[in-house]
Amino acid sequence: MKAVIFAGGTVDDYRLQKKYVVGADIIICADSGVRHAFMMGITPDLVVGDMDSVVPEDLNRIKELGIEQETFAAEKDFTDTELALEKAYQRGATEAVILGGIGDRPDHSLANILLMVNFKKRGLEVRLAGENWEMFLIEGQVQISGKKGDLLSLIPLSREVSGIETRGLYYPLKNETIPMGTSRGISNVFLGDEVMVRTKKGLLLAVKLART
Known part of the structure; x- marks a missing residue:
């Protein structure tokens, strides 16, 4: 089951990112991430968060469209993005894509990267x-699709990654x-359309950058 999470970070080109919504079984917006969904012409299934950064126009639209909404206190022990991931997990998602997860708040951006580790452990x-x-x-073996010239960086998230x-x-x-x-694994280059990466022990963060 695939979930798409709209967070409140940067989305510069809605047309290019809309491809990630294809095949989604559930769409959840974390607080002001609902603006990104609306800008793509998408009606989410659920909006969660403290709603402190959702503009009045979007709050009204949420009510008009009858979108499910769960509001939490501003003072809480988790970010709105973590809350959205938790809701996706509770509803049976096995994969999730976060759009707007990186932005001008480096603390939130880093937290979102590390949230991937926490939820991977839970399936x-x-x-x-x-x-x-x-x-x-990456943990174990994966095939990664791309194009010749694309960049792939492999960054250890364990004390070391071996094999x-x-x-x-x-x-x-x-x-x-x-x-x-x-920085040993930074900026490697695709030779063709497919790359294989295998590890024996440890966890890698993979960052794939498409060359335009």
């Missing part, structure tokens, strides 16, 4: 996406270990 695969980039986690092997990248990795806190 919900989360990725962050933008106009020409995606972030997701890293890649195919289809300009700088191949062969049973290598990368410790946390180094």
Whole structure:
């Protein structure tokens, strides 16, 4: 089951990001993320948060459209984005895409990246996406689609990630270990349309950047 989460961060091109909504089983907006959904012409299934940054126009539209709304106190122990992910998890989602998850609040942006780790442990695969980039986690083996010239960075989120092997990248990795806190895996390059990444132990953050 696929969930799409609209957070309140930056969305520059609604046309390019609308592709991520295709196939969504549930659409949840975290607070002011509802503005992004409305700008895409999308009616969400649920809006959650403290509603402190939702403009009156959007609040009225939520009521007019009869959209389910769950309002929480402004003083709470989790962000609105985490709350939206929790609701997606509770409703059976096994994968989620966050749009607007990166913005001009570096603390929120970093928290959203680390939320992927928390929910992966619980069985919900989360990725962050933008106009020409995606972030997701790798543990084990994955195939990644792209185009020749696209960039792929592999960043350890464990103390170290061992047994890293890649195919289809300009700088191949062969049973290598990368410790946390180094830039060894930054800015590798797709040689074609498909890349394989395999790890034996540890968790990688993958950042794929499409070359335009």
